[in-house]
Amino acid sequence: MRWSSAFIPTLRDDPTDAEAVSHKLLVRAGFMRQLMAGHYSMTPLGFRSLRKLEAIVREEMEKIGGQEFQLPCMHPREIWEKSGRWSTMGDEMFRLQDRKEADVALGMTHEEIFAFHAAELRSYKSLPQIWYQFQSKFRDEARPKSGLLRVREFTMKDSYSFDLDEAGLDHSFDRHFEAYRRMFKRFGFEIVAVEASSGSMGGNTSIEFMLRTDAGEDWVAGCGGCGYAANVEKAESVIPEIADGEGLAEPEKFPTPGVKTIDDLAKMDGGAAGDRQIKTLVYKIDEKDVLILLRGDHQLSEQKLVDQVESETMRPAEPGEIKKLLGALPGSLGAVGRGDLFVIADLALQGRKDMVTGANEDGFHLRGVDLARDIDVKGWLDLREVQNGEACPMGGKGLEVYKTLEVGHIFKLGTKYSEAMGATVQNENGESVTLVMGSYGIGLERNLAAVVEANHDENGICWPVNIAPYEVCVTVVKPKDVECHEAGERLYEKLSESGIDVIIDDRDERPGVKFKDADLVGFPYRVTIGPKGLADGVFEFVRRRDGQKRDIPIEHAAETIVEAVLDERS
RNA sequence: CGGGCCGUGGCGCAGUCUGGUAGCGCGCUUGACUGGGGGUCAAGAGGUCGCGGGUUCAAGUCCCGCCGGCCCGACCA
Secondary structure (H helix, E strand, O other): OEHHHOOOOOOOOOOOOOOOHHHHHHHHOOOEEEEEOOEEEEOHHHHHHHHHHHHHHHHHHHHOOOEEOOOOOEEEHHHHHHHOHHHHOHHHOOEEEOOOOOEEEEOOOOHHHHHHHHOOOOEHHHOOEEEEEEEEEEOOOOOOEOHHHEOOEEEEEEEEEEEOOHHHHHHHHHHHHHHHHHHHHHHOOOOEEEEOOOHHHOOOEEEEEEEEOOOOOEEEEEEOOOOOEEEOOOOOOEOOOOOOOOOOOOOEEEEOOOOOOHHHHHHOOOOOOHHHEEEEEEEEEOOEEEEEEEEOOOOEOHHHHHHHOOOOOEEEOOHHHHHHHHOOOOOOOOOOOOOOOEEEEEHHHOOOOOEEEEEEEOOEEEEEEOHHHHOOOOEEEOOEOOOOOOEOOOOOOEEEEEEEEEEEEEEEEEOHHHHHHOOEEEOOOOOEEEOEEEEEEEEHHHHHHHHHHHOEEOOEEOOOOOOOOOOEEEEEOOOOOHHHHHHHHHHHHHHHHOOOOEEEEOOOOOHHHHHHHHHHHOOOEEEEEOHHHHHHOEEEEEEOOOOOEEEEEHHHHHHHHHHHHHHHOO
């Protein structure tokens, strides 16, 4: 490619509406443009990199026996109703009607559709199957943000495994796990694999692949000692036991005027520290009132609650509803004496005595509360969100909680979708068996942005060779000079013929402009061809990621460059 | 969906409070000098001031409504 005839719209300034590094750089370096919130057009440079990323994913999928499909992105309502997700997906699913007023959805994911086709599988002999596709996904995100990191329309490689039993699923899952690890390595960044909540996908096990970056929006708790890592939606930790006094023979009410929060009560004379309080939350779970109890200084992980309670809907109760139910407003709530209500308590409260909690009368609390004696807890669950510094559950060191970006997610689904779609095969004994499914997703655009988040400096992007739109940029310092021009053209020809993705910067621009542009766009290697070097019989060869420069003799220049590039392809 | 901020040449912004000729930097075009990290000079092109209504002799500026974008939060296979 000749820069002089390429469409590479670089910008001198950061776009004002960009915050994330990858967003700023991908726009500035001319890889993409926004069409509307959450929808981006990839320009030729961006599309080249995206295709390279896609090729890597495809290679790794083929390696584990994946077979590529292409499914429609518009789906009939019926198929989503069969799985129950027409209603559970809510506003996040784009919906429209055709001319016959039939309901149609834009696919957010394809479990239903692949399971529908898997219903054609007849015999255990044809298992396992791994099916995949690259397809646009549509999700009506409440808040698209950070450029490509959170969008409403994107390309995903999604694959689905079909096995006869759990053992088969485990194997397909493990194969994917390894394939994903290889992909991220080839993309040029390190990931942590964490246990995750499966969210609305259903199923029991899921692993997220996380890139550590402040541009992310998921929190992970990781142990430096043993390698344990989990999304905070799922993470556990060990906290020191607290020795309680015997307390009182029965709870005693005392006035706490003006106390509205855990902190207020901790600071009040005659109050109690956060870890001696019981925090009482009221939730409407399938419109039934439920009290949730936690230690005062702990935070509820709503996702843990969702994952452990079977329900269609869940929401915090409104203040009005709470007043009506308990007779007091938040700040003075408690579960003592409310055996008529469903009470769920966090494990950290188990066995605690001499605690303080609300009296269900505004401005009053109870002291001397003994969980076992005074509160009728119907269920003990782990509901607490882990905090930075708490001990690792695997016996390692302290946990560090840090921000990450989810770059891939793999699920063991079980039979939810195969059952809904009637995807069964006959086993050796002629019995009908429901297929056991897994599903595995990786968003292409988000991963492209992740590569940038992990590979950039103050001057621009530093693409790894594998993802770079062009591997080498030949900068002709003085294109009007015949010798310069011809030397550049010759090298460009040789590199092209050797199969290198090369762009020649033949624009009649000042050298500084070309260097800045090349750094911004982020080609892994750049060759400077100018009068100075020519006089000495050399080209200057520059590596983007560390700025390493060396002069290479013109006669071996092409070979040297080809070798350097091939060395880094993987 | 709640809170905040913002829409003015391609990009970044000033002008809006206090109504009165639409401006600046970068980029772009042409020419000259230049030429190893965004050079200099000269001459140009380019804007229904997000959209609609209203007030006024007069609206980028004031009022009402709408649309769009960004950030925080809620939400998020």
